[in-house]
Amino acid sequence: MRAIAxxxxxxxxxxxxxxxxxxTNYKIIKPIINLxxxxxxxxxxPDFVCAPFKYTLGSLINGLDKGADILMQFGGxxxxxxxxxxxxxxLKDLGYKFKMYNLVTAGHTxxxxxxxxxxxxxxxxxxxxxxxxxxxxxxxxxxxxIIDDYIRENIGFECEKGxxxxxxxxxxxxxxxxxxxxxxxxxxxxxxxxxKKIKVDKPKDYIKVGLIGELYTLMEDNANYCVExxxxxxxxxxKRFTNVTYLLLKKRKLVKNYLKKMKxxxxxxxxxxxxxxxxxxxLCKQGYDGIVHIKSSFCTPEIGAMxxxxxxxxxxxxxxxxxxxxxxxxxxxVETRIEAFVDMLKMKKEM
Amino acid sequence: MKKCYxxxxxxxxxxxxxxxxxxxxxxAKEYIWTExxxxxxVKKLVGILKSQVSxxxxxxxxxxxxxxxxxxxxxxxxxxxxxxxxxxxxGTTSLYPSVRTILEIGGQDSKIILLNNGIITDxxxxxxxxxxTGAFLxxxxxxxxxxxxxFGDMALNSDNxxxxxxxxxxxxxxxxxxxxxxxxxxxxxxAGLCRSIVLNYLNNVGKGKKIKxxxxxxxxxxxxxxxxxxxKEVLGEDIIVDENSHLMGALGIAIISKKYESDxxxxxxxxxxxxxTKGHECSGCSNxxxxxxxxxxxxxxxxxxxxxxxxxxS
Numbered sequence: 001m002r003a004i005a006x007x008x009x010x011x012x013x014x015x016x017x018x019x020x021x022x023x024t025n026y027k028i029i030k031p032i033i034n035l036x037x038x039x040x041x042x043x044x045x046p047d048f049v050c051a052p053f054k055y056t057l058g059s060l061i062n063g064l065d066k067g068a069d070i071l072m073q074f075g076g077x078x079x080x081x082x083x084x085x086x087x088x089x090x091l092k093d094l095g096y097k098f099k100m101y102n103l104v105t106a107g108h109t110x111x112x113x114x115x116x117x118x119x120x121x122x123x124x125x126x127x128x129x130x131x132x133x134x135x136x137x138x139x140x141x142x143x144x145x146i147i148d149d150y151i152r153e154n155i156g157f158e159c160e161k162g163x164x165x166x167x168x169x170x171x172x173x174x175x176x177x178x179x180x181x182x183x184x185x186x187x188x189x190x191x192x193x194x195x196k197k198i199k200v201d202k203p204k205d206y207i208k209v210g211l212i213g214e215l216y217t218l219m220e221d222n223a224n225y226c227v228e229x230x231x232x233x234x235x236x237x238x239k240r241f242t243n244v245t246y247l248l249l250k251k252r253k254l255v256k257n258y259l260k261k262m263k264x265x266x267x268x269x270x271x272x273x274x275x276x277x278x279x280x281x282x283l284c285k286q287g288y289d290g291i292v293h294i295k296s297s298f299c300t301p302e303i304g305a306m307x308x309x310x311x312x313x314x315x316x317x318x319x320x321x322x323x324x325x326x327x328x329x330x331x332x333x334v335e336t337r338i339e340a341f342v343d344m345l346k347m348k349k350e351m
Numbered sequence: 352m353k354k355c356y357x358x359x360x361x362x363x364x365x366x367x368x369x370x371x372x373x374x375x376x377x378x379a380k381e382y383i384w385t386e387x388x389x390x391x392x393v394k395k396l397v398g399i400l401k402s403q404v405s406x407x408x409x410x411x412x413x414x415x416x417x418x419x420x421x422x423x424x425x426x427x428x429x430x431x432x433x434x435x436x437x438x439x440x441x442g443t444t445s446l447y448p449s450v451r452t453i454l455e456i457g458g459q460d461s462k463i464i465l466l467n468n469g470i471i472t473d474x475x476x477x478x479x480x481x482x483x484t485g486a487f488l489x490x491x492x493x494x495x496x497x498x499x500x501x502f503g504d505m506a507l508n509s510d511n512x513x514x515x516x517x518x519x520x521x522x523x524x525x526x527x528x529x530x531x532x533x534x535x536x537x538x539x540x541x542a543g544l545c546r547s548i549v550l551n552y553l554n555n556v557g558k559g560k561k562i563k564x565x566x567x568x569x570x571x572x573x574x575x576x577x578x579x580x581x582x583k584e585v586l587g588e589d590i591i592v593d594e595n596s597h598l599m600g601a602l603g604i605a606i607i608s609k610k611y612e613s614d615x616x617x618x619x620x621x622x623x624x625x626x627x628t629k630g631h632e633c634s635g636c637s638n639x640x641x642x643x644x645x646x647x648x649x650x651x652x653x654x655x656x657x658x659x660x661x662x663x664x665s
Contacts, residue, residue, distance in 0.1 A: 034639040035632065310559045319473050331656075332418060337476055340436035344471040351470055 003027040004121070005063020006072040007056035010219040011144060012244055014176050019137040023130050024122040026070065029063045033222040037062045042327045044090055051296035052216035053083050054327050055223055060087065064096045070121060071100045078271035078301050080216070136181050138248075143188040145245040147171065150195055152240060156232035157200040167194055203235075207345050210283035211240040212276040212309075213294035214302050217325055218242050224294055224325055225334045231292065234342040239288065241279050242272065251275070265308070273305035280309045284316035289345045297324040319344060355408040357400065357617070358605025359393060359427070360435065360598075361385065361419040364458025364485060365571055366392040367601040368400050372408070375445055375606055379403035380598055389419035390426060390626045397427075401619035410617040414438075414608030416600050418459070425645055425653055426626050428617070431608040435600050436462060436474055442603025443567055444469045446593060451563040454582065454590075456552060456572035458485040463556050465563075475556050483551030485572045487520045491527065491544055495537060502541060506577025509542035516547070523547055545577030549585050564588045569596035624648060635661035 004020055006013075008031035020028045033055055041058025060071055071091075073084035084102035091098065101117045119125060147168070155164045171191045178184040209231055217223045219242065228238055255268065258278040268274050276293070283291055291313060295302040306322060313320045321341045323334070355378060360367040362385060370379040381399045385392045414431035415424040416438040424432035443453050444466065453464040461484050462476040477484070492499045506512075513530045516522040523544075530540055566588055572578055573596045582590050595602065627646045632639055642663070643655045654663040 032637045034637050035641065036639060307559065317472075322475075332421075336418070336434045336436070339434040340474060340476075343434065343437045344474060347470045348472065351468075 002070065003029055003063075003066070003068040004070045004072060005029040005031065005060060005066070005068030006074075007031055007059040008033050008220070008222075009074075009216065009244075010221065011172055012141065012219075014172050015137040015140040015144070018140065018176055018178075019133050022133045023118065023125055026121075027067075029066050029068050031059045032062060033059055033220070038222075038327050044094065048298055050080075050214075050298050051223055051326050052080060052214075052220075053087070055216075055220065056083070057087050057090065060091065061094075061096075064091065064098060069098045071098050073100065073102045075102050075104045078299070080271075132181075136178070136184055139181065139184060140175055140178070141244050141248070143184070144172075144175070145243040147188075147191065147195060148243065149240075150192075152228065152232070152238040154198070154200045154202070154237070155229070156234070156236045156238070157202045157206070159199040159201050163198050164195070167191070167198065202237075205349070206235065206237055207290070207342070207349060208237045208239065208288045209290045209292055209345070210279065210288045211238055211292050211294065212242070212279050212283075213272075213292075213323075214296055214299045215242050215247060215272055217294050217296045217299075219244075223296070224323070225331045227292065227294060227323065227334065227338070230335060230338045231342070234339070236342065236345075239283070241275070269304050270301035271299075273301040276302070276305050277308045277312060280312045280320075281316075284313060284318045288318065289349060290341065291318060291320045292323065292341070293320055294323045294325065297326045319348075352409045353407055354411045354612075355404060356412040356414070356605045356608050356612075357397070357410060357427075357619075358438075358601040358603070358608060359396065359413070359415045359417075359423060360438065360600035360604065361389045361393060361415065361417040361423050362458050362571075362600075363418055363460075364489075365597070366396050366417075367598050368393075368396045369595075369598050369601045369605055370400055370404050370408075370410075371602065371605045371609075373609075375602075377595065377598070377602065378408070380595065380601075382597060385419075389423060393423050393426065394622050394624075397619055397621050404619075410619060411615075412605075412608035412612050413617050414604035414611075416604040421655075422628065422645065426624065426647070427621065429608070431604065431611050433604055433607055436464060436471070436476065438600045438603035438607065439569070440464050440466060440471050440603065441606055442599035442601070443569065445602065445606055447565065447567060447591065450565050450567050450591075452566045454552070454557075454562075454566060454568045454573075455570040456484060456548070456568075456578070457570040460484060461552055461556050461570070463552075463560055463562075465560060473560065475558075475560060477556050483520075483548050483555055485570070487523070488544065488548060488572065488575070491524070494527075495531065495540065497537065497541060503545070503574070503576035503578070505538050506542040506545045506575075507580060509536075509538040511539050512542035512546045512581075513539050515543045523551075542577060545575065546581045546585075548572070548578055549581040553585065562586060562588075565591060567591045567593065567596070569593065569599050571597050573597065633657060633661060635659070 004026045013031050017028050037058030040061045041054040045054045045057055075081040075084055088100040103114055151164050158164055174187050258274055355370050355372050358369050366383050366385045368381050369377050372378050379400045381396055383396055413427050413429040416433050416435045420432045443450055448469055455462045460477055464471055465473040489499050492502055513535050515526045568590045573592050579590055579592055625648050628643055630643045633642050640657050642657045644651050645653045657663055
C-alpha cells in the first residue's frame with residue numbers, strides 16, 4: 001500500500017490527516033517532530049538555511065522511513081516557496097524514491113492547481129467529495145484557531161495547571177473523528193462551552209503581550225521552545241495574529257489595507273513582514289504591555305521588518321524582545337530572556 | 352546575632368558570590384572559575400565565603416542567578432532563583448541609583464539594560480551567537496600567548512589598533528591571523544581585539560538602543576582596561592566601572608533574597624552534599640524528551656525537561 005507524508009506544523013496535522021484520509025485511499029503518516037527528526041533534518045540541510053527547512057525535512061525523512069512514497073509540502077511567500085524543490089533534491093540524493101508535490105507555490109493558494117495535484121494522486125476522486133471534505137477541513141482549522149485564541153488569552157491564569165492542554169487534546173481527538181460538517185459544528189460549540197467553564201483567575205490589571213514574527217516558528221511549538229507557554233506561565237495573556245485561518249483566508253485582503261494605512265511603508269516587504277509591522281502598531285495602540293517577536297535565524301523578510309518594528313514600538317514606548325531560533329536544544333536561554341522580559345513588564349506596570 | 356544574605360552568580364566561565372548584611376554592605380566576596388563544574392565551583396565558593404564571614408552572623412537568605420541558577424538553587428535549597436538581567440539591574444541600582452545604561456559583557460553572553468528611575472525600561476541580550484564576549488577574548492589571548500590579565504594594560508600601550516572585522520568571531524579570527532602573519536605588533540593586535548569587542552557589542556546587542564549616561568560597564572570583561580578605553584572612545588561618554596563590577600549580579604540576587612526572608616536559617620555547609628545530574632532520553636512517546644534528573648545525596652529531588660510524568664518514572 002502506498003502512503004502519503006507531509007511535514008508537521010502545530011496541530012494542523014489533524015485537519016490535513018482528516019482530509020487526506022477521507023479523499024484518498026492511501027495510508028497517511030502522522031507527522032512528528034522530535035529530537036531525532038530534528039537531528040536528521042539539520043544533518044542533511046545546508047547550514048545557513050532557516051530552521052523550518054530543517055524541521056520539515058526531518059519530519060519528511062521520518063515519513064519516508066515509515067514507508068511514504070508521496071510527499072506534500074506547503075510553500076510560502078518567502079524562500080520557503082523553494083524549499084519543496086530543494087528538499088526533493090536532497091531526499092533523492094539520499095536514495096529515497098518518492099514523488100513530491102508542493103500544494104502552495106509562491107504563497108498562492110490556487111484551488112484549481114490543488115485540485116489537479118490531488119487528481120494526479122487519486123485519479124478516481126469525485127469533485128463533490130473533495131469539496132465536502134475540503135470544507136469540513138477548513139472549518140476545522142477555523143474552529144481550532146478560534147479555540148486557540150481563547151486558550152492563549154486564558155491559559156496563563158488557569159486555576160488547575162494543565163486543564164487547558166488536556167481539554168485541547170481531547171478536542172483534537174474528537175475533531176479527527178467527526179462525521180460531517182454539522183457534527184463538527186456541534187463538537188465545536190460543546191468544546192467552546194467546556195473551555196469557558198475552565199476556571200481562570202484573572203487579576204484586574206493583568207499583563208498583555210503580543211506575539212508576532214515568522215509564521216512557522218510562531219506556530220510550531222517544537223520550533224520555538226513553547227515560548228507561548230513560557231510566557232503564559234508568568235500570568236500573561238497572549239495575543240497572536242498568525243495562524244492558518246489568517247494566512248489562508250484573511251491575509252490577502254488585509255494586506256492591501258495595511259499598505260494604505262502604513263504611511264511609511266510602500267512595499268509589502270515579503271512574507272509576513274508588513275503584517276508584523278502593522279500588528280506592532282495595532283498592539284501598541286491597543287495598550288499591550290510588550291511585544292515578543294520570534295523568527296528563525298536568517299529569516300530575511302523578518303530581518304527587514306525588525307528595524308521598522310523597533311521604530312514603531314519606540315514611538316509608543318512599548319518594549320519589544322526579539323528571538324532568533326535555530327535547531328539548538330537548550331531551553332535555558334529562552335527561559336532567562338522571557339523571565340527578564342516579564343520582570344521588566346511587571347516593574348513598568350507597577351510604576 | 353546579626354543577619355546576612357548570600358548571593359551566588361554562577362556564570363559559564365566564573366562563579367561569583369557575595370555575602371551582604373542588612374544594609375547591603377558586602378561583608379564577604381569571592382570570584383572563582385567555574386571550569387565547567389558549577390556544583391564543585393559553588394561548593395568551593397561557599398567554603399571560601401564561610402571563612403570570610405565572622406561567626407556572629409546568621410545566614411537568613413540565599414539567592415542564585417546566572418546560567419546554572421536553577422541547579423544551584425536546588426543544591427542550596429533556596430527558592431530565590433532569578434534571571435541575571437533583573438539581578439544585575441537590582442545590584443547596580445543599589446549602588447548607583449541614577450544609572451541609565453548598564454553594559455554587561457560576561458563569558459558567554461552580553462547584555463544591555465536601559466533604566467529610568469531605577470526601573471528597567473528596555474534590555475537586550477545576545478541570542479544564538481557568542482561573538483563579542485569574554486570567551487572570544489580569552490580564546491584569542493591564548494592563541495597569541497598573552498595572559499588574559501595583562502590583556503588590558505597591553506592594549507592601553509597601543510596607539511595604532513589594527514582593524515578587525517567586528518561582526519562575526521569566525522571572520523574576526525581569520526582577520527586576526529592575517530594581521531598577525533603580516534607582522535603587526537602584538538600590542539596593536541590586542542588593542543584591535545578590544546576595539547572589535549566594543550564595536551561588535553554595539554552592533555549586535557546595543558543595536559537601536561539609545562545609550563544615555565550615566566553608563567556603567569560590568570561583567571568580567573569590564574576588568575579589561577582596553578575594552579573600557581574603547582567604549583569611552585566610541586560612545587564619547589564617561590564609563591563607570593565599579594571595583595566590584597564583576598559581582599553586581601551576585602549582589603543583586605543577595606538583595607532580592609532579602610525580600611523573601613523567612614524564618615528559615617540556611618547553612619554555609621554544602622561541601623559534603625553529593626549532587627549528581629543524570630540526563631537521558633525518554634522513549635515513552637514520539638516526543639523523545641531529554642530528561643534531566645537531579646539527585647541530592649542519592650535521592651532524586653527534581654527532574655527537568657519532561658513534558659509529562661512518564662519521563663520522570665522511566
